Amino acid sequence: MLKQQAVILLVDDDIAHRTMLKVNLVKEGFMVVELGDGDEVLPFLTANHVDLLLLDLKMTRMDGITTLSTMLQAGYTIPVIVLTAFSSVESAVLAMKRGAFDYITKPVDIEELKLAISRALNFRVLSVENEALKTRLDEKFGFDNIIGSSPAMQEMFATLSMVAPSDGTVLITGESGTGKELIANALHHKSQRKNGPFIKLNCAALHENLLESELFGHEAGSFTGASSRRKGRFELAHRGTLFLDEIGDMSPATQAKVLRVLQDGTFERVGGTETITVDVRLVAATHKNLRAMIDTGEFRQDLFFRLSVVPIHLPPLRERAIDIPELSRHFLNRYSKKNRKDIKGFHPEVFSLLMQYEWPGNIRELENTIERAVILCMGEQITPHELPPQFFSDATIPQRTLDGRSEFTLRDLEREAIKATLSQTGNNKSLTAKKLGIARQTLLNKIKEFGLE
Incomplete structure (x- = not known):
């Protein structure tokens, strides 16, 4: 954020100190607005835009800690730098625990203050961008982005809204091109894990040996070309969601290892002996008939039951022509x-x-x-x-x-x-x-x- 664009609200009941800070900050190109006590902050924020708050801890009518608390309760997330006497550092630490971005001790070193302001404004920019990104992701991957007013789709939306907040394993079935990955994305971004990673892997795109390495990772020297340790998709998806597309193309040997992760959350990297524990929600998809593959011995029945805790079927487009x-x-x-x-x-x-x-x-x-x-x-x-x-x-x-x-x-x-x-x-x-x-x-x-x- 450019300094010329930044509005700093300076709250201090010491007029001389406040004036000194304002003169120095204006010289740096900031727009500075002054208030004389903490009880004036909330009414001002209600009607005005502010990028950063410089807040003195010791004031007559409302101290800095109380002011900070009222701001947070009102939903304001503006970065706050508190100003405190050296003898009140403990209060400054308490303010940071209550949500302040940083603190500066008096007498204020202007260079130190400028550095703190720069860090706080950069943090502000990143926070705004992060919120905007989350909004765009919600719009892109939320259920509202999945188009369909047919009865089959409305029934599916009802199921998705109940399933998404849970940690239940989901099996998405449907013909190729029906939008299975879009559903998996929506499930993740509407779940409690939406701030965690969303990792995808197409099981049909890799040979069996490569698939095992992609899923579980490998140690250096475990096979030709493995020059260094590499994390697998399960590790990368820790505290997030792993989407395995075309799981019907997975070999029985790899199926057994995936089943173990679903049962107890543990595995070993290829060529390794260390047992790794992960917290992963698994969403799988396939266009194949897994029940028929169970009858022919191509797919494990126990894995099928683990995967299909919540089965979701996407109807082919010819069955939802109304959409x-x-x-x-x-x-x-x-x-x-x-x-x-x-x-x-x-x-x-x-x-x-x-x-x-x-x-x-x-x-x-x-x-x-x-x-x-x-x-x-x-x-x-x-x-x-x-x-x-x-x-x-x-x-x-x-x-x-x-x-x-x-x-x-x-x-x-x-x-x-x-x-x-x-x-x-x-x-x-x-x-x-x-x-x-x-x-x-x-x-x-x-x-x-x-x-x-």
């Missing part, structure tokens, strides 16, 4: 901003086609479809022309004949869109550019490029 318009608008807004386009919405026929489609790739496929449509769209509305071929039977493919050809390129589409819009607007370039969502100069360049002059 497709809302999801589509969400992705349209995201990718219109990303691609700097002003696309207002969808042609009604588009929703009809989207809701009839089977969506084998689920929400991930829908997102990719909308992103593609945004990139191809030259107007203010997504039309069936921007959808990929799999959405149409031979009889329903929109006719887009270009100069008698049955095949065309993206360049052809762009030329025809400009040509058609110019015709609609009576060759009005400004209106055409607005309808296509592009700059007028870009339109003029395209007209020249395509020979449409």
Whole structure:
């Protein structure tokens, strides 16, 4: 925080001392506001912005400790530096236990005070940024960010709200692309562990030997290439949440070691003998049928029961078609901003086609479809022309004949869109550019490029 931007509230009933401090702080570029006693602080904070409080401990009407306590009770988290006589250091220590940032003994060394102020203001900036980050994380990973008004999703939201605050192990099942990682994120950020680490690992992405090392860590020399000790994901997730995606791809040997961690919270690193204890909440996910894998001996039944304390099933998109318009608008807004386009919405026929489609790739496929449509769209509305071929039977493919050809390129589409819009607007370039969502100069360049002059 720049000094010129910082507002310091100086509270001291000694006018001469207060004036001396103000003169020195103003010289440093700070804005300094003076108050004569502690009982004036709370009314002032209610109506004014303050970045830092310099607070004398010994005052006539309300001492510094009481002032500090009333501030904290009122919810103020402004950093406070207390000023105290050398003989009252114990009181200053008590003030720090009550929430003060630092203390300075009298007579005040101005250089020491400037250093303390700098540290306090930096702390203030970090605190504000941290709160803003937490807010953004809550918005990004909270349940409100998970879109769905279908009965299946509403039932899932009810389960999530009950499960998130607990430490229960959760097993999320569902087809690929249904949003299992998004649910895991939301569970962590709505839990009591949200200030702890959230560690992720895709079990299908690694060979069995590498997976064991990633999960539990390894000691130096435990295998070729292990030049130093390395912590595993369980250690890194201590006092937080570990999300194991595609746990159905884990080998039976590794399953047994994960089961032990779930039972007693202990394990050894690969190549090590030291037993490590961790406090971790486990959230697992899979697109496989674990019950069927139990019958074939591919998955341990005891691990399955440990994992599925709270089972959550994500329905495929084809079973929640009612959510497709809302999801589509969400992705349209995201990718219109990303691609700097002003696309207002969808042609009604588009929703009809989207809701009839089977969506084998689920929400991930829908997102990719909308992103593609945004990139191809030259107007203010997504039309069936921007959808990929799999959405149409031979009889329903929109006719887009270009100069008698049955095949065309993206360049052809762009030329025809400009040509058609110019015709609609009576060759009005400004209106055409607005309808296509592009700059007028870009339109003029395209007209020249395509020979449409």
